[in-house]
Amino acid sequence: MISQKAKYALRALIDLAEASHDDPVQISDIAASQDIPRKFLEQILLDLKHQGLVASRRGKAGGYILLRAPEAITFGEVLRIIDGPLAPLPCLSKTAYHRCVDCKDEAACQIRRVFAGAADATRGVLDKATIADAMGDAGRAGAATVLA
Amino acid sequence: MISQKAKYALRALIDLAEASHDDPVQISDIAASQDIPRKFLEQILLDLKHQGLVASRRGKAGGYILLRAPEAITFGEVLRIIDGPLAPLPCLSKTAYHRCVDCKDEAACQIRRVFAGAADATRGVLDKATIADAMGDAGRAGAATVLA
DNA sequence: AAATAAGCCTATCGACTTAATCGACATTAC
DNA sequence: GTAATGTCGATTAAGTCGATAGGCTTATTT
Numbered sequence: 001m002i003s004q005k006a007k008y009a010l011r012a013l014i015d016l017a018e019a020s021h022d023d024p025v026q027i028s029d030i031a032a033s034q035d036i037p038r039k040f041l042e043q044i045l046l047d048l049k050h051q052g053l054v055a056s057r058r059g060k061a062g063g064y065i066l067l068r069a070p071e072a073i074t075f076g077e078v079l080r081i082i083d084g085p086l087a088p089l090p091c092l093s094k095t096a097y098h099r100c101v102d103c104k105d106e107a108a109c110q111i112r113r114v115f116a117g118a119a120d121a122t123r124g125v126l127d128k129a130t131i132a133d134a135m136g137d138a139g140r141a142g143a144a145t146v147l148a
Numbered sequence: 149m150i151s152q153k154a155k156y157a158l159r160a161l162i163d164l165a166e167a168s169h170d171d172p173v174q175i176s177d178i179a180a181s182q183d184i185p186r187k188f189l190e191q192i193l194l195d196l197k198h199q200g201l202v203a204s205r206r207g208k209a210g211g212y213i214l215l216r217a218p219e220a221i222t223f224g225e226v227l228r229i230i231d232g233p234l235a236p237l238p239c240l241s242k243t244a245y246h247r248c249v250d251c252k253d254e255a256a257c258q259i260r261r262v263f264a265g266a267a268d269a270t271r272g273v274l275d276k277a278t279i280a281d282a283m284g285d286a287g288r289a290g291a292a293t294v295l296a
Numbered sequence: 297a298a299a300t301a302a303g304c305c306t307a308t309c310g311a312c313t314t315a316a317t318c319g320a321c322a323t324t325a326c
Numbered sequence: 327g328t329a330a331t332g333t334c335g336a337t338t339a340a341g342t343c344g345a346t347a348g349g350c351t352t353a354t355t356t
Contacts, residue, residue: 002236002263004344007248010259027303035250040345046304059353060301075262088150100155102183110282111158114223115150117277121269129265134258152315175332188316194333207324208330 006082008036009044010134013078016054017070017131024056024063044082051081070132079126086126092119154230156184157192158282161226164202165218165279172204172211192230199229218280227274234274240267 011034019025027045031038045064048054053073054064066073079086080095087093091100092115103109159182167173175193179186193212196202201221202212214221227234228243235241239248240263251257 001233001238003342007237007259014258037345039347042303043305043345049304056303057353058301058303058351060355062302062353064303075266085149089155090149110162111155114273114277114282118223118270118273121273122266125262125266125269129262134262151313174330185316187318190332191316191334204332205324206322206330206332209325210323210331212332 003083006079009078009082013131014134016066024065026063071130073131074127075129076126087119088115151231154227157226157230161279162282164214172213174211219278221279222275223277224274235267236263
């Protein structure tokens with residue numbers, strides 16, 4: 001299960017992607033239209049800013065804009081920022097590898113071999129699906145970036 | 149990330165599968181050979197028993213046995229018992245569906261469409277991989293039950 | 297320059313979950 | 327009947343999750 005925070009982050013990014021690119025969108029507007037607690041969204045957008053996905057302007061008429069094309073932001077990237085590694089085991093993460101605390105011999109780990117397949121499958125989907133895929137009206141083909 | 153408890157459960161089942169099927173294996177033996185806290189393993193095996201994966205005998209010379217062939221116990225089933233639904237969103241679970249709390253229109257949910265692909269991919273792997281796939285020595289072909 | 301409107305940032309909260317432990321009880325073998 | 331074993335509920339300490347609070351900084355407006 002992905003966290004509520006990750007859902008909020010994705011929805012906020014989709015919201016930003018769908019907004020006119022001319023001027024920044026305010027936190028409160030996103031919060032209102034996506035029904036996200038204002039202060040919580042503040043933290044989320046700050047995270048996304050620190051990771052280079054969005055930029056902000058302060059002061060009156062400030063707000064947020066997307067820093068990249070919606071096609072260039074994947075679900076996988078957002079989930080890693082908010083929820084941490086996608087991998088089912090720490091020793092299978094490409095982006096945040098570390099040994100399982102109780103692991104004696106990684107190469108011989110019986111569980112690891114199976115989960116490696118699961119990790120690849122998940123990454124295959126989430127690192128290909130983008131904010132752009134989630135935009136627009138329901139019926140759109142291409143939305144389901146299936147497994148090839 | 150799967151829980152420590154789920155890792156223990158899988159390792160315990162593999163241990164049981166690799167033991168001689170003649171007489172029951174004691175909790176303490178599994179705990180020792182797999183390096184799992186004894187009392188914690190007790191709870192885990194009880195869960196697995198309640199779900200019909202293993203059977204137990206009490207009293208002296210008691211212990212646990214597998215109730216099914218290792219080929220007939222999937223990783224997915226074990227994970228669902230210990231960690232709950234595999235699906236990334238509650239509204240995508242086949243075994244424990246329920247609406248997201250804040251969901252207005254499920255069919256139109258932009259996020260859901262993408263995660264549906266991820267859920268299928270994960271299930272595709274974990275509902276095919278079995279305890280038998282994880283048994284035996286490292287090099288074994290077939291261990292990687294890849295995506296087809 | 298003061299007032300106001302926005303984002304920035306850190307701390308804190310209560311509820312829940314996780315990993316683990318404890319202790320009393322029930323059952324079986326010998 | 328005693329020792330060995332599984333059963334089961336309660337408890338704990340630490341961590342996470344979702345959310346809120348409040349002061350700070352920056353920019354605009356008047």
